[in-house]
Amino acid sequence: MAPEKQRTVVVTGASSGIGASCVRYLEKKGFHVYASVRKRADADAITALGSSRLEPLLLDVADAESIAKAAQTVSAALNGEGLAGLVNNAGVAFDVPLECVDMGTLRQQLEVNAIAPVAVTQAFLPLLRRERGRVVNVSSINGRVASPFSGPYCMSKFALEAFTDCLRQELADWQMHVAVIEPGSIDTAMWDKGREYDWSAVASKHDLDLYADGYQAYRKFSDKIASQAIPCDAVSQAVFHALTAKRPRTRYLVGTDARVYARLAQICPDRVLDWVGRKVMGLGSTRSSPKV
Ligand SMILES: NC(=O)c1ccc[n+]([C@@H]2O[C@H](COP(=O)([O-])OP(=O)(O)OC[C@H]3O[C@@H](n4cnc5c(N)ncnc54)[C@H](OP(=O)(O)O)[C@@H]3O)[C@@H](O)[C@H]2O)c1
Secondary structure, eight states, X not given: OOXXXXXXXXXXXXXXXXXXXXXXXXXXXXXXXXXXXXXXXXXXXXXHTOOTTEEEEEOOTTOHHHHHHHHHHHHHHHTTOOOSEEEEOOOOOOOOXXXXXXXXXXXXXXXXXXXXXXXXXXXXXXXXXHHTOEEEEEOOGGGTSOOTTOHHHHHHHHHHHHHHHHHHHHTGGGTOOEEEEEEOOBOSTHHHHHHHSOHHHHOOHHHHHHHHHHHHHHHHHHHHHHHTOBOTHHHHXXXXXXXXXXXXXXXXXXXXXXXXXXXXXXXXXXXXXXXXXXXXXXXXXXXXXXXX
């Protein structure tokens, strides 16, 4: 009997957190996995895991040249075979009031979380087509429900959801499935990285007068949900299902918090949802704007 053909997937943002967890999970399930990382040291750490089914792939998803090079590397290694899946997971998060966000930060946020998945998918689609491969985009519950002070992140994830929905319909003719994963709070380094980017440390006095109280309340709330975060495995399982199930879902809510917020967003009018959000975050009452 001929040996079962090994199926290959690419996972972006595999240096830590959800990406690293997905890579290990998929490798254990028998996939040949290209784990995409930005730094040589992270590539070496993947090689050091010592699995013949795991290969590091240097890729900065915000760099067109890097994307083209990574796609060429995988294409050459596959030698005429195709890709079974692409997991667009790499992401960053900047929490800052929208009135104060500088355009460089906003562009970076949108570039990595929303534009890069399009660019990476375009680059790998010729290989995916050969196998009727699947695309799985790691979004967030913030791709469905927006919250104050994480506006740039929410904008990027809403865009990623739209990308997923459009691509799913455009690839339907070829029966190529596209899914989106919508986790709630997951225990990864993203929370610490978010704390490192402290808008209030660089904000002007004018901006602080407007938003410092709300921002501090948001950060306190953010610390609380980070402390209740669940392990990455739940996301890896959802990704695996999206890549392999006979009848994959179009969207996967991961975590009780994500399911509760999604349900509330379905049943509550906007203003009721805003009120609930402000209460939960401990945001204060309305006030008048200062004279400028
Ligand atoms: N943690 C949560 O609660 C949560 C909830 C919902 C959704 N998510 C989503 O899950 C995904 C993974 O995040 P995580 O929580 O696992 O955080 P994480 O541990 O910080 O992982 C983020 C990954 O993205 C990579 N990355 C960032 N910018 C990149 C770039 N320009 N090119 C290539 N890779 C880049 C990072 O690589 P470096 O190490 O090189 O920076 C890292 O591997 C993100 O899309 C995030 O929005 C997370």
